[in-house]
Amino acid sequence: MRIIGGRLKGRRLAGVRGQIRPTADRVREAIFNILGPEVNDSLVLDLFAGTGALGIEALSRGARSVIFVENHRSALQVLQQNLTKCGLNELSRVLPVAADKALPRLAAQSEHFSLIFLDPPYGYGIAARILPLLAQKNLVVPGGLIIAELSRLEELAEVYQSLVRHDQRRYGATMISFYTCRPNETPRFPGGVRRYSIHGENSHLPGFF
Secondary structure, three states: OEOOOOOOOEEEEOOOOOOOOOHHHHHHHHHHHHHHHHHOEEEEEOOOOOOOHHHHHHOOOOOOOEEEOOOHHHHHHHHHHHHHOOOOHHEEEEEOHHHHHHOOOOHHHHOOEEEEOOOOOOOOOOOHHHHHHHOOOOOEEEEEEEEEEEEOOOOOOOOOOEEEEEEEEEEEOEEEEEEEEOHHHOOOOOOOOOOOOOOOOOOOOOOOO
């Protein structure tokens, strides 16, 4: 596993064998190709952070800071190791608690984020439970983005209160859903939900391989 872009491009990251499912390099690269300049100076929350690959990639590409949420003991050790190895401790904070416990705590601290990664274990419907909490706790700034990674067999609603899905893309067995926090009930990305696949006629679109 490696950092794909930015000032730390090419740096190797440690992984957790057999217990944590990291986002595949090609999926991570596609996500950041789609995000483009949205990452610059962003305030990032990395939920179910695992080894920290998504949040570290964001820092490499110019994010202002990242809060990592992870409560798996082995993953926490590797996450801390990766942050230290990359010299990112001053730009990051690690919360060693479950995501549903972290969100009320962050809300009580008046934290707000412009970019949130949500990458829970597949097949348990966790993303569908966390998205409403993010909306209820007002943790996403207007126009802020949430990128949810889940199995293509799972379903998410198009709207969770202020959060509106504006894009959805499939990479093999993985589905990536993009939500934006709409200010004044107006979605930032008009035109409804776009669904793309890396297989078939849409595979030429940016961010696909």
